[in-house]
Amino acid sequence: MPTPNVNRDPQSAGDTVSDSLTDVTEGDSTTDKIVSVLVDLSQNKLAVIGLLYVFVLCVVAILAPIVAPYDPSAQNYEVLNHPPSFAHPFGTDNFGRDLFSRVVFGSRYAIFLGIVIVGIQAVIGVGLGLVAGYYGGFTEAVIMRIVDISLSIPGIVLALAIAGLLGGGILPLIIAISLVGWRGFTRIVRGDVKSIMEEEYINSAKAVGLSDTRIITRYILPNVASSIIVYTTLTLPTVILWSAALSFLGMGVHPPTPEWGALIAAGRSDLQSAWWIATFPGLAIMATIIAFNAVGDGLRDVLDPKQY
Amino acid sequence: MSKQQLGSEREFTDSLLTVTDLKKYYPVKGGILRRRVGDVKAVDGVSMEIHTGETYGLVGESGCGKSTFGKTITRLVESTDGSIIFDGKDITQLSKSEMNALRKDIQIIFQDPASCLNPRMNVRQLIEEPMSSLTDWSQEEKNKRVHKLIKDVNLSVEHLSRPPHEFSGGQQQRIAIARALSVEPKLIVADEPTSALDVSVQAKILNLLKNLQAEYNLTYLFISHDLSVIKHICDRVAVMYLGQIAEESPTQKLFEAPKHPYTKALLSSVPKIGGFQDDRIKLQGTVPSPENPPSGCRYHTRCQEYIGEICEEEVPKLKTIGEDNLCACHHY
């Protein structure tokens, strides 16, 4: 790096630009920020593989009708319980349905449910976390006690109970897991907000007469954004897993919906004779979870290595 | 307007800020029920009068309450008691929206420049924000001012699109100064603005503050623990100890003929080139806790000119000695 370009003429002291920047990063638009994060992320091989998988998964989900060779609900009595073959790479089930197509269509549910549920969790959780952290006092105490109490019940059990009470199905599944999963967001956001409140720039905002809402949206939220992003990527696999679990236990989607958990449930009884029916959906879930975790870990290292 | 001379050849008479008996207590909670068991008396009865156009220094060591004082008079922290009259109005009585209208006239610069600028905003946004919040100037007007301000603090227009972390400490402080100046305040409270900076950078910032004062008609409350900085830039100085003012005097007089024993000890502790002077007053012990300040004169536990029981029993009042020197000590 060359030494700074400084006007050597002592006469102009104070008139010209006296300090120069040591590190010039061009632009600060959102696109550029995303690009720089991706570039940093690319150093982490595991995260890159994870990201590729997620990308492929999304493409598959969107283009499911094109990717899948067969209609997922088409029954073909000539190929009942066939093992994996060239015509049916994942084999067929006891109705003669092509498993590969079913898994492919199942990816739609995984992605859809994942996004919707995490989205709802984030909105509730982040909102409560911001309020608790910023206002403190009684409000914070109340919110955090709710979080603590609900955390004493294992999440999956609670979700199961709620879904069961509502009679099972996709909507109850979404409601159940959303209601249970916002707690993590609140904990993290509130902790972050508390440490940001210590920073002098909050005082600076108050000195300039900004309203509470404005301080929260402009000063606090952008600075907790990286934690939220990381936590989202790490929560997604849990949500997918839970959706699968609830469907597996019969509290989620109804048959013949090809959701991965439901597929495993259907193939459970035939594990000895037709192992492929349960195994491939299971592998799909596993791969997806690992991929999201890898991306989440990588993002965390890139965005804020000091955190948790 | 000519540059201010040290020792105040110019007379500042109009009162801009009058503080009377200001107190700020922080409750200490203890016990199982977390009841209030006592108070940390951060600011305990401080009165002062700052005149338009002057640079008023407030000096003291850590824990003396000077930062709390600065935050209290800008109502970033609510006072416990006392009045603060700014430009004729008692600002302790104002509602939030009324206070906001006044915020245009009182601005504050903090010590650590890195943590007082929102890292998610760029320089332009940082400088523009006070204007958007406290005035109704048009966008065109604001742009014009941003461009003028950035040059006034010796940075350039190219810097406007960058986030604060790309700048050095000295540059960040300049951005903070531009931000404070943007609404053309009457009073700027500078809370240790150069303490976190290197000596050579400190010089630049002090020069900048002095030059801007002339151009923008500013009055400064300059809070610091660094006596040499205070000497260089202030017209009058008040010395604070454990939440109270020990002495107030024009700068030159304070340094040449300090009256209060604490001021004398403080001045002799300042290291000079070549080491300490031989007749240095060696203070024993540490500053007592503001939660449990000594009775009577707060300084009596360490005072090198301790008289007797009166120092322990009676709180000395701030009296006028000579024509412009205030001192709170039983010697006078």
Next chain:
Amino acid sequence: MTLLELKNLHVRFKTRAETVYAVNGVNFQVEENQVLGVIGESGCGKSVTALSIMGLLPSPPADIHQGEILYKGTNLLDLSEKELNRIRGNEIAMIYQDPMEALNPSLKIGFQVMEPLLTHRDISKADARERAIKILNECGLADAERIMGQYPHSLSGGMQQRVMIAMALITEPSLLIADEPTTALDVTIQAQIMDLLDNLRNDFNTSMVFITHDIPVVSGISDRIAVMYAGKVVETATVEQFMENQLHPYTQSLMKSIPKIGDTAEELPIIEGVVPTFDQNPKGCVFASRCPEYLGPECDNETPRLSVPTDAAQGHETACHIYADEYLETVSKPTDQTIAQTEEK
């Protein structure tokens, strides 16, 4: 014998993103029973130098790629961790700006102060305890016995500093490295700690490397002074020589920009520009870009070496081209030839 000698020390930091050359050829000596004050502003590499003497730089990313650190003739960089551990805390000790860098918040003070003694000497716990109380007393802590049983957080900053000093001095080290020990303290406490250090070093005959950016503070305690800038030593002298006359343009500018109590100047003189950082071994003079006495291309290309200029007092060295013989008469006229600093003595 020279107690400590740093010869051409170079330290760089290699991270994934970049490499930073923090120390670029540092030379200085400390004799027995001598205090060397190292002055420099932030970014000049003084802390990195101190940590490398103690072997406390994590490497990676730190890489001491050149130079020697000679303690009583032995190069510390050649020693194994085990051998270094016998010297650290025993013969060479260090105190820091933040006492909590040395104090473990979950251990009692008594244990921490006794620990260096128990590690390096064959001594009973009872004797060690007695020594610890004694040294805490000597460090100005009147209530030493009670303090032994307390935890660091119950003490004020000034007291923590004293405990840290006690911990460092309990083994009566030959060399104490003090990295900005009073920077975070109030003026009155700073004065007390400086007194303490002065008395202790006289009692124990300890040499010191006292690192700070505060020139008035260091001038009271040092015998010799070294000034650092951008990873290099630009001037060394005895403290009297230094106070009377500064040779290097950086040092001169630095002295001028300090607001002094006796000053009545209107504006403080400033140094234009910022301290450079390097991503490779710097060529030429590191101060060239900001130097008011800049001569021309030789300042950019030739690295000036530390030596005593012709008219200067013995022992007062500086690394600057303006003192090369050819320039002494014609300060503002650069010549065409490349001039190297001539060695004196």
